[in-house]
Each structure stands twice: as structure tokens, then as C-alpha cells.
Amino acid sequence: MADDLDPDDGDRYRHAAAEPDEGREELSQDTIWAWATPPGRSALAVLRISGPAVGNVLHALGVRVLPAPRRASLARLVDPADGQPIDQAIVLRFPAPASFTGEDLVEIQHHGGLGVRRMLANVLAHMPSLRPAEAGEFTRRAFLAGKLGLSEVAGLGDLVDATTARAARHALLRLEGEVSRQVEAWSDQLLGLRAEIEADLDFAADQADVTAGALGRAGPRLELLRDQLRKAVQSAGAATRLREGFVVAVTGRPNVGKSSLVNLLAGREVAIVTERPGTTRDPIEVELDLNGLPVTLIDTAGLRETDDPIEQEGIRRAREKAAGADLVIELVDARDMPPAVVDCPNHLIVVNKADLVPDRWAMLAISCRTGTGIDELLAAIAARLDKDLPAELGAVPADARGQAAVSQALEAVEQALAALPLAEPVLVAEELRAAALALARLTGLGGDPEDVLSAIFARFCIGK
Numbered sequence: 103m104a105d106d107l108d109p110d111d112g113d114r115y116r117h118a119a120a121e122p123d124e125g126r127e128e129l130s131q132d133t134i135w136a137w138a139t140p141p142g143r144s145a146l147a148v149l150r151i152s153g154p155a156v157g158n159v160l161h162a163l164g165v166r167v168l169p170a171p172r173r174a175s176l177a178r179l180v181d182p183a184d185g186q187p188i189d190q191a192i193v194l195r196f197p198a199p200a201s202f203t204g205e206d207l208v209e210i211q212h213h214g215g216l217g218v219r220r221m222l223a224n225v226l227a228h229m230p231s232l233r234p235a236e237a238g239e240f241t242r243r244a245f246l247a248g249k250l251g252l253s254e255v256a257g258l259g260d261l262v263d264a265t266t267a268r269a270a271r272h273a274l275l276r277l278e279g280e281v282s283r284q285v286e287a288w289s290d291q292l293l294g295l296r297a298e299i300e301a302d303l304d305f306a307a308d309q310a311d312v313t314a315g316a317l318g319r320a321g322p323r324l325e326l327l328r329d330q331l332r333k334a335v336q337s338a339g340a341a342t343r344l345r346e347g348f349v350v351a352v353t354g355r356p357n358v359g360k361s362s363l364v365n366l367l368a369g370r371e372v373a374i375v376t377e378r379p380g381t382t383r384d385p386i387e388v389e390l391d392l393n394g395l396p397v398t399l400i401d402t403a404g405l406r407e408t409d410d411p412i413e414q415e416g417i418r419r420a421r422e423k424a425a426g427a428d429l430v431i432e433l434v435d436a437r438d439m440p441p442a443v444v445d446c447p448n449h450l451i452v453v454n455k456a457d458l459v460p461d462r463w464a465m466l467a468i469s470c471r472t473g474t475g476i477d478e479l480l481a482a483i484a485a486r487l488d489k490d491l492p493a494e495l496g497a498v499p500a501d502a503r504g505q506a507a508v509s510q511a512l513e514a515v516e517q518a519l520a521a522l523p524l525a526e527p528v529l530v531a532e533e534l535r536a537a538a539l540a541l542a543r544l545t546g547l548g549g550d551p552e553d554v555l556s557a558i559f560a561r562f563c564i565g566k
């Protein structure tokens with residue numbers, strides 16, 4: 103409805119390139135509902151409902167006059183079965199197509215007690231053509247309606263999962279379509295180059311003319327494109343680290359104080375996100391937020407044998423992670439002769455129990471007993487990890503699928519460049535086509551098979 107669209111409507115989720123197309127599956131006619139806030143008692147909860155029956159639901163809940171689009175309206179919700187009140191709530195209505203899912207969508211902010219949730223769930227369960235949403239189903243509908251491309255969906259998932267400021271910021275960049283815009287610019291360049299080469303192929307008197315004309319001009323532009331793609335591939339590792347977190351392993355001889363250090367950090371409130379216990383008493387991993395960088399610190403002393411199958415699995419995973427650590431902190435007992443200090447980019451030698459040897463250490467020295475040097479240690483870890491992270495991590499996919507697509511595009515562009523001196527325009531055009539195809543897969547416009555979609559949406563929680 104055109105009159106539903108304000109000038110300031112800000113249909114901010116619309117993804118310019120992702121218009122619905124023939125290849126996308128039919129939109130489901132079911133109306134789906136789910137809470138977007140976690141289960142359990144809370145001051146406020148948000149119930150999302152999307153689909154054609156949204157108006158009926160509001161009506162059934164006693165909202166006789168449809169609230170104005172995108173305006174908060176206070177409503178007294180009642181149970182249609184007996185007219186008894188359920189709650190006072192804020193109702194937000196987003197008529198199709200200017201909604202997250204592209205369908206009629208309503209968000210109800212209500213008091214988050216279990217009693218209110220039960221009553222609402224009971225009403226919804228008894229309404230025809232309504233069903234609870236599956237995990238990620240709102241986002242899946244947004245994708246199918248062309249509101250979000252695959253890169254944006256991946257960014258959205260990462261934003262919800264991000265535990266630190268910098269991880270969240272990079273995810274938001276991707277949700278807002280930076281990757282898609284970059285990919286579109288690359289695709290346009292590829293398309294332009296191909297069109298020129300193919301036009302010359304059609305009209306040139308002989309192949310030598312093509313070589314002198316379009317192919318000759320393509321060289322510098324292809325090199326520029328290659329450099330940009332190469333930069334994106336090189337930043338992929340950093341983007342993945344921001345998304346999945348850096349791993350820092352604490353190693354050293356028995357009794358040097360590894361567990362003490364991890365315990366000490368786990369006990370400090372400032373930096374800790376979560377901790378995972380190895381034994382009933384000690385954590386083997388703690389997640390830290392170091393200057394916005396997500397870091398998992400692993401106590402290798404905690405990686406011992408155990409009979410508990412759940413603990414075994416945790417230890418197996420931690421061991422695997424520690425093996426690929428981004429940084430190893432090797433603790434040395436202050437009373438031992440420190441080993442020769444070798445400067446190694448992913449190795450930090452730290453003296454522990456400095457309280458026992460009141461020396462002026464030339465190297466980083468801490469005491470888990472007194473807490474001396476711990477802040478310096480955290481700063482040193484952050485500085486080491488920061489070094490690997492470009493200051494401006496721009497439009498780079500952070501998921502393996504997106505990164506593979508950029509690598510394939512780079513490979514094809516390199517092949518095209520290699521084919522230039524062969525003066526084989528058909529070969530060059532073919533490689534450019536392959537590069538464009540790889541990029542199209544990245545944004546989801548290349549007719550992705552269903553399993554790609556399922557893989558992306560599988561990790562979404564209910565209500566997203």
C-alpha cells in the first residue's frame with residue numbers, strides 16, 4: 103500500500119541487487135511467529151509475527167483498529183477465548199513490502215514474564231494458518247523476498263553472535279551491504295571488460311585487431327582488479343579471526359603457573375566474556391575482550407586425560423584449537439634460568455612468579471600471586487594480535503564460503519592475465535566469465551543450491 107510508505111520510511115534492509123527472481127523458491131503462505139528475545143523471565147520480550155494473517159492476529163488479540171505503520175502504539179491485549187486481559191503491550195506494525203521479511207510483520211513488545219508468554223503462545227497456537235517459526239526463518243524470508251543478499255545474511259548472523267565491539271562493527275559493515283557493493287563494482291568491471299573483448303571479437307577483421315585493441319587495453323584494468331581481489335583474499339584471515347576469535351595458548355613446564363594465570367584472568371571481571379571449565383574447579387578456556395578483539399585463552403595444563411566423556415570432548419576441541427593458536431604465551435618460572443629469548447612473531451615469553459625473584463626483568467614479568475604485570479601482559483597480547491589486523495578491515499567476507507568465492511575470482515582473473523600475451527581473446531573472455539560467476543555465488547544471485555542456504559541459516563536462532 104503506497105500510503106503506508108513514509109518518506110522517512112527507511113526500508114533499510116532492502117538490498118539493491120537482490121530483487122526476487124525466478125530462481126528463488128515460492129514464498130510460503132504460512133504466517134510464522136517466534137520470540138526474538140531469549141526465553142525466560144525478562145522485563146520485556148519481543149514477539150515477532152510475519153505473514154498474511156498478521157492483521158487477524160492483532161484483531162484476535164483485541165486490537166480493533168490497526169496501528170499506524172511503523173509507529174509505536176500502546177495496546178491492551180486480550181484472550182479471544184474469554185476476553186480476559188493478557189498484557190499491556192507496544193505494537194509495531196510493518197506492512198508489506200517495507201518490512202524486514204517483505205511480508206506484513208508485527209512486533210509486539212510485552213512484559214516478559216512466563217505467564218504472559220504462555221497466554222500469548224496459547225492464543226497463537228489456536229489460530230488457523232499460523233505456526234511457530236523455524237530457526238532463521240524470518241531471515242530466510244527476508245532473503246527470499248530480496249531484502250537481504252547472502253553476504254548481508256552472513257553479516258547479520260555474525261552481528262548477533264559478535265562478542266566484542268570490533269567483531270560487531272565488522273559484521274554490521276557486512277549487514278549494511280559493503281561486501282555486496284564491492285562485489286558489484288568488481289562484477290561491473292568484469293562485465294565491461296568482457297563486453298569490450300567480445301565486441302571486438304565480433305567486429306574485428308582478424309584476431310590481431312582484437313589483440314591490439316580490447317586485449318591491449320584490458321591489461322592495466324585487469325591488474326588493478328587482481329590487486330584489489332588479492333588484497334581481499336589477504337584480509338580474509340583477519341576477518342575470520344574477528345568473527346571466530348583469536349586463540350592464545352598458555353604453555354610452559356608443569357607448575358610454572360599456567361592454570362593460575364588462566365584462573366586469575368577468569369576471576370577478573372573486566373575482560374571476561376565466558377569461561378569453560380575443564381575440571382569442576384578450573385576453566386581451561388576463558389574468552390576475553392581485549393580492546394575489542396575476541397580472544398580465547400587456553401590453559402594447556404588443563405588439557406589432561408579424563409574419563410568424563412563430556413569433558414573429553416571439550417578437551418579434544420581445546421587441544422585442536424591450541425594447536426592452531428595465533429599466539430603462544432610461554433610461561434617461565436622466575437627461579438629458572440630464562441631460556442634464550444628468541445623473537446618469534448607468534449610466541450611471547452613471559453616470566454611468572456616474579457614475586458619470588460625481585461629482579462628488574464628486561465622481559466615481560468608477571469606474578470599471578472600479587473597480580474603484578476597482568477595489565478601489561480594483556481596489553482602485550484592485544485598489541486601482538488592487533489598487528490595482524492589491518493586498521494581498516496573493509497568489505498571482506500568473513501565466512502569460508504564467501505572467502506572461497508573471492509579466491510576463485512582471483513584465480514580466474516590471474517588466468518585471464520596469463521592468457522593476455524597468448525593473444526587468445528576467447529580464452530580471456532572465458533576466464534572473465536568464470537570470475538564473474540564466482541562473485542555472483544558470493545552475493546547469492548548466482549542461483550545457489552538449497553544446501554548453501556541451509557548451511558547459512560542453520561546457525562540462526564529462533565526468532566531471527
Ligand code: GDP
Nearest residue numbers: 356357358359360361362403454455469470471
Ligand atoms: P601449572 O601446572 O603450570 O598450571 O601451574 P599452577 O598454576 O598449577 O601453579 C603451580 C604452583 O605455583 C601453585 O602452587 C601456584 O600457587 C604457584 N604459583 C603460580 N603463580 C605464582 C606466582 O606468581 N608466584 C608464586 N609465588 N607462586 C605462584
